Amino acid sequence: MKALIVHAHSESDSFVAAMRDVAVATLTAQGAEIAQSDLYAMGFNPVLSPADFGSRKNADHLTYALEQRANYDAGTLAPDIVAEIEKVLAADLIVFTFPVFWFSVPAILKGWIDRVFISGPFYGGRRVYGAGGLKGKKALAAFSLGGREHMFGPGSIHGELETGMLRHFLQGALGYVGFDVLEPFVAWHAPYVTHDARVAMLEALGGHVARWENLPALPMPDLTKFDDSFAPK
Amino acid sequence: MKALIVHAHSESDSFVAAMRDVAVATLTAQGAEIAQSDLYAMGFNPVLSPADFGSRKNADHLTYALEQRANYDAGTLAPDIVAEIEKVLAADLIVFTFPVFWFSVPAILKGWIDRVFISGPFYGGRRVYGAGGLKGKKALAAFSLGGREHMFGPGSIHGELETGMLRHFLQGALGYVGFDVLEPFVAWHAPYVTHDARVAMLEALGGHVARWENLPALPMPDLTKFDDSFAPK
Incomplete structure (x- = not known):
């Protein structure tokens, strides 16, 4: 089994770094071969731009997705993107460890998606969701959150978290790109809880990651219910 | 009236740049004083890190929100962040022009939020939503989207767009930080429509922006319905 850990926190002594370490240790103990993308440590550039392309299918006007596909096929996509694509394509499981900022991923992780999830191998036309390019792979998000569990869900102040x-x-x-998206692990209220509570959360995370083959996947749209233009049938 | 335009597209000949130009022209014609943050042109750094802080309240362990507040008060927050904060605090209306990437904002704009929306002036404790620091200001998002309108909404393949x-x-x-969030302007299927359709979308955008004082705001959580811990009453 091959796993890729994509980690997005600047501090090596952070709780999220400890979450990453638990994921690595748990999967290593299961005999997994682990690759890692520590985005801050790599100095990963999250800003997509024309500089990502060593050649241009259309030199006059940039259509980013078109150039992604053409440059990947031509071998002229930026090497830092290609390296990440190869790690993703080689993995059976990707674990994302990050702090939630503004109810979303940190910019450095958003930009990893913007640049690495390329048209062609990852998705295209009707090759999305259950027909996405990464069908058969699993993704597990494990993240810290400032908020408490009662702030999410039906009737709560912020509404649903996962959906x-x-x-x-x-x-x-x-x-969208076809992953089985496993039930995420949420470290609620992480900056404000006791040391003991954080230790307990890390233990729970280890158990969660260890069950990766049996964790339920979140429901995704069923393509058979939509026509060729993705309108409901 | 003071407006700030926050723009996130790398290409000056893009449709999104034309959207920005329409917003600027419309508000200028109304007599507004316009400031602009063209994030790509500025080379804005979207990656928050300890380098954002010229001093440290806690040198041993980074709590980003805590250091934002302390460094803002001490005048030691990174100058590129302070410049953006001052533009936001001076504005009555902020217009965001960007292409939707992965059902979200581009990484460069996500990082502008991560770094600029600081604890203290923007939010803190129960100072969120209707009690947020930017109460009284309006925000208008105007964005392009690859998808079509029928792909969003109840029963659609991707679900609701705004909510x-x-x-x-x-x-x-x-x-969350207190803006009246005006009904957004969506340029559906922008890369794939005809030139005439794009011209019509720009005209519609001009009309939308011109009505900024009267556009409906999206519903936000009503703080009176939640207790001090943000649990439903």
């Missing part, structure tokens, strides 16, 4: 605030990431990015 | 996929941005970032 509301984080819908753009869990469904719109991970589900 | 679903873009909830993290419209409610979780803009509404």
